[in-house]
Amino acid sequence: MNIHEYQAKELLAARGVAIPSGEVCDSADRARDIASALLAGGDTLVAVKSQIHAGGRGKGTFKSGYKGGVKLFKTAEEVHAGAAAMLGNVLVTKQTGAEGRLVNKLIVAGAPAIEKELYLAVLLDRVTSRPVIMASTEGGMDIEEVAAHTPEKIFKESVDPAVGLMPYQARRISVQLGLRGDLISQGAKLIAGVYRTWLETDAALIEINPLCIIKGGDGKLKLVALDAKMSLEDNALFRHPDLQGLRDLAEEAPLEIEASKFNLNYIKLDGSIACLVNGAGLAMATMDIIQYFGGRPANFLDVGGGASKEQVTAAFRIILQDPNVKGILVNIFGGIMDCNVIATGIAAAVKETGMKLPLVVRLEGNNVVAGKKTLAESGLTIISGDSMADAAKKVVQDVGA
Ligand code: GDP
Numbered sequence: 479m480n481i482h483e484y485q486a487k488e489l490l491a492a493r494g495v496a497i498p499s500g501e502v503c504d505s506a507d508r509a510r511d512i513a514s515a516l517l518a519g520g521d522t523l524v525a526v527k528s529q530i531h532a533g534g535r536g537k538g539t540f541k542s543g544y545k546g547g548v549k550l551f552k553t554a555e556e557v558h559a560g561a562a563a564m565l566g567n568v569l570v571t572k573q574t575g576a577e578g579r580l581v582n583k584l585i586v587a588g589a590p591a592i593e594k595e596l597y598l599a600v601l602l603d604r605v606t607s608r609p610v611i612m613a614s615t616e617g618g619m620d621i622e623e624v625a626a627h628t629p630e631k632i633f634k635e636s637v638d639p640a641v642g643l644m645p646y647q648a649r650r651i652s653v654q655l656g657l658r659g660d661l662i663s664q665g666a667k668l669i670a671g672v673y674r675t676w677l678e679t680d681a682a683l684i685e686i687n688p689l690c691i692i693k694g695g696d697g698k699l700k701l702v703a704l705d706a707k708m709s710l711e712d713n714a715l716f717r718h719p720d721l722q723g724l725r726d727l728a729e730e731a732p733l734e735i736e737a738s739k740f741n742l743n744y745i746k747l748d749g750s751i752a753c754l755v756n757g758a759g760l761a762m763a764t765m766d767i768i769q770y771f772g773g774r775p776a777n778f779l780d781v782g783g784g785a786s787k788e789q790v791t792a793a794f795r796i797i798l799q800d801p802n803v804k805g806i807l808v809n810i811f812g813g814i815m816d817c818n819v820i821a822t823g824i825a826a827a828v829k830e831t832g833m834k835l836p837l838v839v840r841l842e843g844n845n846v847v848a849g850k851k852t853l854a855e856s857g858l859t860i861i862s863g864d865s866m867a868d869a870a871k872k873v874v875q876d877v878g879a
Pocket residue numbers: 498525527532533534535536537548550588589590591592595618687688704705706
């Protein structure tokens with residue numbers, strides 16, 4: 479589950495991570511008031527930041543034509559105008575896709591002069607099965623780019639979960655980041671705070687990009703988290719009733735929300751061949767084989783090992799709501815799954831929705847004979863696939879690549 483920058487910053491600040499002073503708001507008038515207070519308090523520039531679950535906001539463009547989802551202003555009136563241009567409008571960035579995201583909230587914060595932009599992240603390293611702190615002197619850019627072109631500028635510190643992050647590790651990263659003097663201890667404190675936030679919230683990822691060295695009003699250098707991207711581990715959310723409330727349904731694809739109500743693992747993609755599969759591994763393989771034969775999957779959908787007829791019907795309804803879908807591939811390997819349950823669900827769903835698209839079904843395994851009989855007697859036009867490859871070929875042919 480992804481959360482907003484302002485929510486991440488609250489969790490971080492509560493654990494000692496320095497962030498710029500500011501507030502979240504949902505109206506241009508309120509934005510102006512916050513800006514007035516910041517300017518009266520000594521800030522000379524105010525940042526207005528669109529809150530959406532996607533990065534690249536700085537370089538994004540609104541559908542209205544207004545440029546920039548993160549902007550700096552000198553006066554409260556400019557903040558008012560900027561906030562009015564962002565709120566209620568759709569921001570398109572490199573990460574949102576063409577449809578963009580509606581901006582409902584803004585952070586209005588003091589915008590200190592930046593001396594240097596750095597990068598810091600905490601995540602799980604699947605190779606070592608340990609938390610890893612990742613840092614780079616190249617802040618403010620895509621870390622993927624840095625990793626591809628200048629991997630030597632990325633530093634990693636693996637954490638032994640039994641002892642936790644050791645202070646010397648946090649200091650070592652600070653030094654590698656080029657921090658000197660007092661900034662080294664500021665860095666160590668900030669890194670420890672980010673790590674603690676990651677651990678205590680069962681986060682999957684916390685990314686501070688940029689982590690900035692700024693010059694305070696007193697002329698002293700300070701280290702602050704200027705941006706924060708955070709995603710929480712869904713499977714651990716049950717342990718955090720307080721964090722469950724941070725979910726923003728407006729940011730999630732409506733079909734994915736509908737799917738989660740039925741305990742279906744559905745992820746919308748942008749191809750034209752919908753697939754309904756039992757088991758995540760088989761679902762991945764099905765998407766691969768569709769691509770292999772020249773088609774493009776419209777979704778990932780794992781109905782689970784023991785889906786009910788209701789779940790299968792719901793799954794069908796959900797994949798059919800995607801207007802890009804031109805054909806459907808059902809690929810079931812019945813281990814625990816009873817093929818006849820799937821067949822009954824398919825027959826019911828096709829009748830209920832009046833679906834006319836090509837439907838290719840490959841059924842194999844537990845109770846397959848009864849399943850095939852149900853489909854044959856349903857009166858529906860179903861193309862049966864003899865094998866996974868045969869089924870994929872047939873659906874790609876019918877849909878046309
Ligand atoms: P993102 O584009 O979605 O990652 O949003 P960021 O919060 O990272 O903002 C984009 C860029 O805007 C940053 O890399 C900074 O260069 C700049 N920026 C954001 N906030 C401030 C600020 O408070 N002061 C200054 N000077 N620049 C800022």
